[in-house]
Amino acid sequence: MIDFLLEIGFEEFPPSLLKKxxxxxxxxxxxxxxxxxxxxxSIRTIYTxxxxxxxxxxxxxxxxxxxxxxxxxxxxxxFDNNGESTEMLRGFMKANNLEATQIFTKxxxxxxxxxxxxxxxGVNTEDILCEEVPKIxxxxxxxxxxxxxxxxxxxxxxxxxxxxxxxxxxxRFKLAGVKADRYSSPNQxxxxxxxxxxxxxxxxxxLRHGGVIADPNERRKIILKRxxxxxxxxxxxxxxxxxxxxxxxxxxxxxxxxxGEFENQYLDLPDEVLMAVLKVQGDLIWVKGTNKFICxxxxxxxxxxxxxxxxxxxxxxxxxxxxxYYKNDLKQGLQSMLEQTxxxxxxxxxxxxxxxxxxxxxxxxxxxxxxxxxxDVLKRSAMLCKADLLSQMxxxxxxxxxxxxxxxxxxxxxxxxxxxxxxxKEHYLPKFxxxxxxxxxxxxxxxxxxxxxxxxxxxxxxxxPSGSYDPFGVRRNAYxxxxxxxxxxINILLFEVIDNLLKMYNKDFDKNIISEFxxxxxxxxxxxxxxxxxxxxxxxxxWKGDVTDARIRCExxxxxxxxxxxxxxxxxxxRVRNILKDIKRIGVVNEELLKEEAEKKLYKKGLETKxxxxxxxxxxxxxxxxxxxxxxxxxxxxFFDDVMVMCDDxxxxxxxLALVNYxxxxxxxxxxxxxxxxxGENQQE
Amino acid sequence: xxxxxxxxxxxxxxxxxxxxxxxxxxxxxxSEVGAGTFNPATFIRILDKKPWNVCYVxxxxxxxxxxxxxxxxxxxxxxxxxxxxxxxxxxxxxxxxESLAHLGIKFKEHEIKFVEGDWDAPTxxxxxxxxxxxLDGIEITQFTYFQQAGGIDLSIIPVEITYGLERxxxxxxxxxxxxDLKWNNNLTWGDVYRQNEIEFSEYNFERADPxxxxxxxxxxxxxxxxxxxxxxxxxxxxxxxxxxxxxxxLEARGVIxxxxxxxxxxxxxxxxxxxxxxxxxxxxxxxxxxxxxx
Numbered sequence: 001m002i003d004f005l006l007e008i009g010f011e012e013f014p015p016s017l018l019k020k021x022x023x024x025x026x027x028x029x030x031x032x033x034x035x036x037x038x039x040x041x042s043i044r045t046i047y048t049x050x051x052x053x054x055x056x057x058x059x060x061x062x063x064x065x066x067x068x069x070x071x072x073x074x075x076x077x078x079f080d081n082n083g084e085s086t087e088m089l090r091g092f093m094k095a096n097n098l099e100a101t102q103i104f105t106k107x108x109x110x111x112x113x114x115x116x117x118x119x120x121x122g123v124n125t126e127d128i129l130c131e132e133v134p135k136i137x138x139x140x141x142x143x144x145x146x147x148x149x150x151x152x153x154x155x156x157x158x159x160x161x162x163x164x165x166x167x168x169x170x171x172r173f174k175l176a177g178v179k180a181d182r183y184s185s186p187n188q189x190x191x192x193x194x195x196x197x198x199x200x201x202x203x204x205x206x207l208r209h210g211g212v213i214a215d216p217n218e219r220r221k222i223i224l225k226r227x228x229x230x231x232x233x234x235x236x237x238x239x240x241x242x243x244x245x246x247x248x249x250x251x252x253x254x255x256x257x258x259x260g261e262f263e264n265q266y267l268d269l270p271d272e273v274l275m276a277v278l279k280v281q282g283d284l285i286w287v288k289g290t291n292k293f294i295c296x297x298x299x300x301x302x303x304x305x306x307x308x309x310x311x312x313x314x315x316x317x318x319x320x321x322x323x324x325y326y327k328n329d330l331k332q333g334l335q336s337m338l339e340q341t342x343x344x345x346x347x348x349x350x351x352x353x354x355x356x357x358x359x360x361x362x363x364x365x366x367x368x369x370x371x372x373x374x375x376d377v378l379k380r381s382a383m384l385c386k387a388d389l390l391s392q393m394x395x396x397x398x399x400x401x402x403x404x405x406x407x408x409x410x411x412x413x414x415x416x417x418x419x420x421x422x423x424x425k426e427h428y429l430p431k432f433x434x435x436x437x438x439x440x441x442x443x444x445x446x447x448x449x450x451x452x453x454x455x456x457x458x459x460x461x462x463x464x465p466s467g468s469y470d471p472f473g474v475r476r477n478a479y480x481x482x483x484x485x486x487x488x489x490i491n492i493l494l495f496e497v498i499d500n501l502l503k504m505y506n507k508d509f510d511k512n513i514i515s516e517f518x519x520x521x522x523x524x525x526x527x528x529x530x531x532x533x534x535x536x537x538x539x540x541x542x543w544k545g546d547v548t549d550a551r552i553r554c555e556x557x558x559x560x561x562x563x564x565x566x567x568x569x570x571x572x573x574x575r576v577r578n579i580l581k582d583i584k585r586i587g588v589v590n591e592e593l594l595k596e597e598a599e600k601k602l603y604k605k606g607l608e609t610k611x612x613x614x615x616x617x618x619x620x621x622x623x624x625x626x627x628x629x630x631x632x633x634x635x636x637x638x639f640f641d642d643v644m645v646m647c648d649d650x651x652x653x654x655x656x657l658a659l660v661n662y663x664x665x666x667x668x669x670x671x672x673x674x675x676x677x678x679x680g681e682n683q684q685e
Numbered sequence: 686x687x688x689x690x691x692x693x694x695x696x697x698x699x700x701x702x703x704x705x706x707x708x709x710x711x712x713x714x715x716s717e718v719g720a721g722t723f724n725p726a727t728f729i730r731i732l733d734k735k736p737w738n739v740c741y742v743x744x745x746x747x748x749x750x751x752x753x754x755x756x757x758x759x760x761x762x763x764x765x766x767x768x769x770x771x772x773x774x775x776x777x778x779x780x781x782x783e784s785l786a787h788l789g790i791k792f793k794e795h796e797i798k799f800v801e802g803d804w805d806a807p808t809x810x811x812x813x814x815x816x817x818x819x820l821d822g823i824e825i826t827q828f829t830y831f832q833q834a835g836g837i838d839l840s841i842i843p844v845e846i847t848y849g850l851e852r853x854x855x856x857x858x859x860x861x862x863x864x865d866l867k868w869n870n871n872l873t874w875g876d877v878y879r880q881n882e883i884e885f886s887e888y889n890f891e892r893a894d895p896x897x898x899x900x901x902x903x904x905x906x907x908x909x910x911x912x913x914x915x916x917x918x919x920x921x922x923x924x925x926x927x928x929x930x931x932x933x934x935l936e937a938r939g940v941i942x943x944x945x946x947x948x949x950x951x952x953x954x955x956x957x958x959x960x961x962x963x964x965x966x967x968x969x970x971x972x973x974x975x976x977x978x979x
Contacts, residue, residue: 011778011799011816012799012800012801012816014801015801049799144803144814146813146814146830146832146842147830147832147842148773148830148842149772149775149842150772156814157814158775158830160775160776160778177775188779188782188792188797189792189793189795189796189797190792190793192779192782251798251800281822282798282800282819282822295822297796297798298796298798299792299793299795299796299797300793300794302793302794303793303794303795303796303821306794306795306796306821307795307796307821307822309821309859310795310796310820310821310822310823310856311821311822313757313758313822313823313861314758314822314823314824315822317756317757317758317759320756321752321756321759324752343942344942345942
C-alpha cells in the first residue's frame with residue numbers, strides 16, 4: 001500500500017470558486033482510481049486560499065489485472081469441417097497474441113463466434129497518475145480564466161507549484177510550465193522557505209508547522225470557535241451565515257481573530273448599510289446592537305494589534321462615507337430624487353426611469369381585486385420604487401445592491417406609509433433562485449410588474465436573450481415573475497398584464513414572442529418543481545395565464561398519473577385527438593340522434609360531469625375534477641368499442657363527432673391529456 | 686518603525702528596490718491621468734512583444750473621490766507607484782512581498798491579504814485579473830495580470846503592480862490620517878496638499894463648467910481622431926488621455942446620465958483602441974524593416 005498527495009499551488013484563488021473546484025478535483029481523482037481499477041482506502045479534499053488538492057491513502061501499486069474477451073471470426077469461418085483452425089482464426093490469434101488454449105466459442109447476438117480470453121497485467125499506478133493527473137487538472141471548469149505564461153495555459157489564477165508525490169517519489173509531469181515536485185509552500189506570514197515533503201502522510205502536520213491548516217473542515221471549526229470565543233465578551237447577537245463563514249474559510253490559511261469597533265453614531269445607519277460596510281471591508285462579522293465587529297484574519301497572533309488598528313480604521317473611513325451619503329440622501333428626500341428620475345434614461349428609446357415608475361403605477365391597477373391588497377399603497381410604492389437609484393448611497397458601487405432597501409428607509413423616514421416603505425424594500429426580491437420572497441401583497445405585486453416591465457422593455461429595445469447573451473437578466477426576471485406569482489398566490493392572467501403593458505408602450509411588437517418566452521420560463525420553473533415535461537406540456541397547452549392555477553393542475557395530474565385508469569384515459573384522449581384532427585366543422589350534439597346505448601350513456605355521463613365540475617372549477621379543486629373526468633373512462637371506452645363513429649350515415653356520423661368533441665371539450669378545460677407520454681409509446685409521435 | 690520612514694523616503698526606497706529588479710525608472714506623465722495605467726509607459730508599452738520593465742510615480746486624479754479634506758483616506762488626487770514587468774517573472778508575488786519587507790513591514794506582525802479583484806478600465810478597453818492587496822485591511826496595492834488593452838489580447842502577459850503610496854505611508858508612519866503623514870521631517874502631506882484637496886473638491890463638485898468641459902471633450906476627441914488619421918500614435922493618445930480626464934470631471938460634477946456615461950466611455954475607448962491598433966501596426970512594420978535589414 002502506498003499514498004498519494006496532489007497539491008496545486010497558486011496565487012490566491014477566487015474564494016467563490018475554491019471549494020467547488022477542490023471538491024471537483026478530488027471527485028475526479030477518486031473516479032480515475034476506480035475506473036483504472038486502483039484500490040484506495042480514503043481520499044481527502046484539501047484547500048486553502050493558495051492551494052487545493054487531494055490526499056489519497058492506501059493505494060495499490062498496480063492496477064488490478066483485467067481479463068478481457070476478444071471477439072474473433074464467426075465460428076463457421078474460424079474452423080474448417082474437421083474442426084481445425086482456419087487461416088482466418090490463426091490470423092486473429094496472431095494479431096491478438098493468443099494461444100490455442102485461450103480460444104473458445106461463444107454465442108452472441110449475431111451468432112456463434114470464436115473468441116479469445118486473456119489476462120492483461122495491471123499497469124503501475126505511477127504511470128497512470130503521470131498520464132492522467134495533468135488531464136484532470138486541465139479538465140476543471142471555470143467561469144473565468146486568465147493567461148499568465150507562454151503557451152497560453154488557462155486557469156483562474158497562476159499556478160506556481162505542484163506537489164504530486166506518490167509515496168516517496170514525485171510524479172514526472174509538467175503543467176503550465178511548472179514541474180511536479182515535492183516542495184510545498186508555507187503561509188507567507190510565517191516563512192517563504194519551501195516545505196520539503198518526504199511522503200504524503202506528513203503533509204498535514206508539516207503544513208501546520210508552516211502556518212497552513214490545509215484541511216478545510218478543520219479550519220472551519222477553528223474559525224467558528226474563534227468567532228464564538230470573541231463574541232463571549234460582547235453582549236449582542238452574532239450575525240453571520242454559512243456562506244460568510246465559507247467565504248472567510250476560502251481566504252485564510254491560518255485563522256486568527258480580533259475584535260474591532262466603530263463610533264456609536266454610526267449605529268444610526270440602517271442595519272443593512274452597516275453590514276454592507278463590514279462585508280466589503282473584509283467579511284467582518286457584526287455583533288448586532290453593538291459597535292463591535294469580529295475579524296478573522298490570516299497570519300500570526302503577534303499581528304493582532306496592527307490588524308485591529310487597520311480594520312478599525314478602514315471601517316471608520318467607509319462608515320464615514322456611508323454616513324455622509326445617508327445624511328445627504330435624507331436631506332434631499334425621496335420625492336426630490338423622484339423628480340430627478342425624469343432626467344435618467346431607463347432603456348434606449350423607452351423613456352426615463354420616471355416614465356417607468358408612471359407605467360408601473362398605472363399597471364398595478366389591474367391587481368385591485370387581489371385579496372388583502374391596498375391599492376393606494378401599491379400605487380404610491382410603484383411611483384417611488386425607482387427613486388433611490390438617484391440617491392448617493394445607491395450610486396456608490398459598494399452599496400448599489402442596497403437598491404430598494406435604501407428606498408424603503410428613505411420613504412419611511414420621509415413620512416411615507418410604512419407599508420409603502422416595505423413594498424419598495426421588497427420589490428427587487430427574489431434576486432436569485434432560492435432568494436427570499438416578498439412577504440406583503442403590495443411588495444409581491446410590485447416585484448412582479450417591475451420584472452414583467454424589465455422583460456418587455458428588454459424585448460422592445462432589442463435585447464432579447466439568446467445563448468449566453470442576456471445583459472439585462474431577462475431570463476432571471478421572467479423566472480422570478482412566475483415564481484412570485486405562484487409562491488405569493490397572486491391570481492392574475494399573465495398574458496393580460498403583458499397585453500396592457502404593450503398597449504402603454506404603444507409599440508408595434510408581436511406579443512406572442514413575449515408570451516412564448518414566459519411560457520418557456522414557466523416550463524423551466526415547473527420542471528424545477530419536479531413536474532415532468534409532458535405533464536407541464538399538457539397543462540400549458542390549454543393555459544390561460546394564471547400561474548398558480550397551472551401549478552395546481554400539474555399537481556393533480558402528477559398525483560393521478562400513477563392510476564391504471566389514467567393510462568387508458570390518455571390512450572382514449574389520443575384517439576379522440578386523432579379523430580378530431582382533420583375535422584373542420586363540428587356541430588352540437590342532437591340528443592335524438594343518439595341511437596346506441598353506449599353513446600346515450602356517454603352523453604348522459606358527460607352532462608352530469610359537466611355540471612359537477614363547473615362548481616369545482618370555481619374552487620380550483622383540480623384533484624376532484626380530474627377524478628371525475630377519470631370516472632368517465634369506462635363510458636368512453638365502451639363508446640369506442642360499441643359505436644362506429646365514422647359510419648356511412650352522414651347525419652349520425654356528424655352527431656357522433658359532435659359527441660366526441662363535446663367530451664373532449666370537458667377535458668380540454670383541464671388540460672390536453674393527449675400530450676401525456678405513456679410508457680412504450682413512441683415519444684416522437 | 687524606522688524613524689526615517691518619511692513619505693519621500695518610502696518613494697525613494699521603492700524606486701531603488703525596483704531598479705535593482707531591473708526596472709527602468711521613469712517619471713509621471715505630463716498630463717492629468719486617472720491612474721498610472723494611462724501613462725504611455727504602461728498602456729502603449731504593454732502592447733507589443735518586447736520585454737518592458739518600468740517603475741514610476743504617477744499623480745492620479747480622481748475628481749469623484751474628493752472629500753474636501755475631511756476623509757482621512759479619500760482624496761481627489763493621490764500618488765501611485767506603478768510597476769510594470771513584462772513578462773511577469775514566475776516569483777513576482779514574492780518579489781512584490783519582499784518590496785514591502787524592504788520598506789520595513791514585518792509579515793509576522795501584519796496581515797497581508799490578496800483580495801480577488803478583477804480590474805477593468807472601460808475607457809482604455811483594458812482588463813485583467815488579480816487582486817487588491819490589503820495590509821491590515823487597508824488596500825495598499827493593486828496587483829493585476831493584464832489580459833487585454835485597447836481591445837487587443839496581449840501576447841505577452843504583463844504584471845501591473847500599483848502601490849497606493851499615501852496608504853502605505855499611513856500604515857508605516859502609524860498616523861490616523863493621510864493629512865498627518867510626514868512628507869519629510871518638516872512638512873506633512875496636509876501642509877503640501879490640504880488646500881489643493883479643499884479647492885479641487887469644490888471645483889470638481891460645484892464650480893466646474895459642464896458646457897466648457899463638454900466642448901473641450903468634443904474638441905480633444907476630434908483632434909485625437911485627426912492625429913490618428915495622420916498616423917501619429919502618441920500625440921493622438923495624448924488627446925485620448927485628456928478626454929478621459931474631462932470625462933472624469935464631468936462625472937464628478939454629476940451632469941452625466943447613465944446612458945450618456947456609457948456613450949462617453951465608449952467614445953474614449955474607441956480612441957484608445959485606435960491608438961493601440963495604430964501602435965501595433967506601425968511597430969510591426971518597423972519590426973519587419975529591422976528584420977529585413979538583418
